[in-house]
Amino acid sequence: MTSASPTIAALATAPTAGAVGILRLSGPDALEVGRLLAPGVPAEPTPRHAYLATFVDAHGRALDEGLFLYFRAPASFTGEDVVELQAHGSPRLLRLLLARALEDARVRPAAPGEFTRRAFLNGRMDLTRAEAVADLVAADSEAAVRAAAAGLSGVLASRVRGLEEPLRELHADLEGVLNFPDEAEGADAEAGARVAALKAQAEALLAEAGRGRLVRRGARVALYGPVNAGKSTLFNRLVGEARAIVDDEPGTTRDALEAKVEWDGLGVTLFDTAGLREAPGRIEALGIARTRELLAGVDLAVLVLPPEATEAEAESWIREAGATPVLVVDGKCDVTGAQGRDAGELSGPVPGGSSGMEGLRPRVSGLTGAGVEALRASMLGRLWGGGTPSAVALVSERHADALRRAAEALSRAEAASRASTLEVVSGEVGLALESLGEVSGTSVSEALLDAIFQRFCIGK
Numbered sequence: 001m002t003s004a005s006p007t008i009a010a011l012a013t014a015p016t017a018g019a020v021g022i023l024r025l026s027g028p029d030a031l032e033v034g035r036l037l038a039p040g041v042p043a044e045p046t047p048r049h050a051y052l053a054t055f056v057d058a059h060g061r062a063l064d065e066g067l068f069l070y071f072r073a074p075a076s077f078t079g080e081d082v083v084e085l086q087a088h089g090s091p092r093l094l095r096l097l098l099a100r101a102l103e104d105a106r107v108r109p110a111a112p113g114e115f116t117r118r119a120f121l122n123g124r125m126d127l128t129r130a131e132a133v134a135d136l137v138a139a140d141s142e143a144a145v146r147a148a149a150a151g152l153s154g155v156l157a158s159r160v161r162g163l164e165e166p167l168r169e170l171h172a173d174l175e176g177v178l179n180f181p182d183e184a185e186g187a188d189a190e191a192g193a194r195v196a197a198l199k200a201q202a203e204a205l206l207a208e209a210g211r212g213r214l215v216r217r218g219a220r221v222a223l224y225g226p227v228n229a230g231k232s233t234l235f236n237r238l239v240g241e242a243r244a245i246v247d248d249e250p251g252t253t254r255d256a257l258e259a260k261v262e263w264d265g266l267g268v269t270l271f272d273t274a275g276l277r278e279a280p281g282r283i284e285a286l287g288i289a290r291t292r293e294l295l296a297g298v299d300l301a302v303l304v305l306p307p308e309a310t311e312a313e314a315e316s317w318i319r320e321a322g323a324t325p326v327l328v329v330d331g332k333c334d335v336t337g338a339q340g341r342d343a344g345e346l347s348g349p350v351p352g353g354s355s356g357m358e359g360l361r362p363r364v365s366g367l368t369g370a371g372v373e374a375l376r377a378s379m380l381g382r383l384w385g386g387g388t389p390s391a392v393a394l395v396s397e398r399h400a401d402a403l404r405r406a407a408e409a410l411s412r413a414e415a416a417s418r419a420s421t422l423e424v425v426s427g428e429v430g431l432a433l434e435s436l437g438e439v440s441g442t443s444v445s446e447a448l449l450d451a452i453f454q455r456f457c458i459g460k
């Protein structure tokens with residue numbers, strides 16, 4: 001109920017100096033309180049009209065001149081009456097305006113994400129779109145912006161709805177049959193097929209969680225390999241600046257270095273690591289231990305091989321990466337003698353997404369830059385496979401968890417459709433529906449909403 005919620009106030013812009021700063025009010029008393037700060041605005045302002053107004057303190061003294069906007073419920077972001085005071089972007093001035101609004105007993109400060117939470121509670125957007133708002137604010141690559149924008153326009157919402165609606169129909173059908181057993185004939189067989197199809201759909205959506213994670217937090221890629229292979233030189237090339245120290249002394253890199261880049265819009269954190277070798281000094285050994293630790297946590301390990309590396313050595317370095325996918329690269333390809341090596345003879349194991357590039361071993365020279373563009377493309381191919389990052393449905397860990405529970409319930413429903421009663425099938429379908437409702441927001445607890453909106457910033 002919109003009328004039951006008290007009016008909230010917060011700064012909608014960051015608390016730093018800027019061209020414009022916005023104080024936002026939402027709730028039944030937004031207009032009256034807003035007009036205390038901007039008494040020149042008419043008592044019944046035209047909604048969505050920008051009034052140029054003087055903002056005043058408690059004694060009527062001018063604090064600023066700015067724009068006053070009124071959105072009449074329900075045609076606003078929150079679905080409630082909303083007022084915006086768009087002032088000059090002085091943090092101190094904005095705090096004065098906010099404090100003045102909060103002096104009114106009808107107004108309280110907004111909790112993190114409360115404006116968006118109200119938009120959700122008032123049916124202005126489903127939960128996936130509300131979460132996309134937070135994704136958009138947090139996005140730090142072009143792919144993350146585009147994927148969040150797709151979420152805001154309802155890409156994930158419609159995928160979830162496409163699952164939730166037929167599931168709800170199935171549930172209603174099953175309950176109908178259970179209540180009117182005369183019509184139960186053949187319902188078992190049909191239910192099994194419908195459950196199986198919906199389970200496959202839930203699993204397909206779940207499978208996009210990996211890509212969602214990649215877009216959201218960016219990909220992590222480590223260059224590794226034997227000492228002196230040219231890793232740091234290649235790292236500097238890929239990053240586009242001389243970040244890492246390069247020297248012909250083996251064991252130059254002791255500590256992992258990291259740099260953030262953006263390739264085809266995808267955020268990538270690139271790591272340069274200490275070269276691997278037996279019996280190093282104590283400090284270097286610590287660096288090598290860090291390399292092993294890092295390799296376990298990245299999305300892709302790029303093994304840089306020097307021209308003199310044997311295939312047996314290469315095999316053992318590939319094993320160092322454990323379960324992490326490895327892209328094998330022939331380094332220093334400008335060196336005479338390196339050309340003779342039979343590319344493609346050895347290809348790393350290809351766990352995870354295959355891109356049809358396995359067996360192709362990129363040849364690069366960090367020194368001359370030869371092959372570096374092709375390597376970048378291979379890395380993106382291995383990380384991303386086909387498709388564009390912007391088309392991804394941003395399935396978060398939270399969504400994945402709920403989808404997994406929905407798929408598991410459907411699995412049990414499928415088994416029950418063969419071996420058990422329709423009651424059991426219907427019960428499991430009901431559970432799947434509940435889990436899906438946590439994604440769309442049709443069945444969420446206050447506690448879950450608290451957890452979701454706590455991660456928003458104040459004023460959002």
Ligand SMILES: Nc1nc2c(c(=O)[nH]1)N(C=O)[C@@H](CNc1ccc(C(=O)N[C@@H](CCC(=O)O)C(=O)O)cc1)CN2
Binds near residue numbers: 074075077084124
């Ligand atoms: N100044 C300002 N800029 C902003 C926001 C804001 O609240 N204030 N937004 C906040 O995050 C975003 C815009 N989101 C908005 C979404 C819906 C409505 C709105 O008034 N919706 C009505 C009317 C729709 C229409 O006329 O087309 C509605 O849905 O009924 C306003 C802002 C980004 N920019």
Ligand SMILES: Nc1nc2c(ncn2[C@@H]2O[C@H](COP(=O)(O)OP(=O)(O)OP(=O)(O)O)[C@@H](O)[C@H]2O)c(=O)[nH]1
Binds near residue numbers: 226228232368
């Ligand atoms: N010809 C040639 N020399 C290279 C190339 N890349 C690196 N080098 C040289 O090889 C030596 C080692 O290069 P680094 O980039 O420091 O090698 P690294 O793998 O980071 O070495 P560590 O950090 O000691 O494990 C330096 O003398 C580089 O100039 C290359 O592509 N071609």
Ligand SMILES: [Mg+2]
Binds near residue numbers: 231232233244252272
């Ligand atoms: Mg190095």
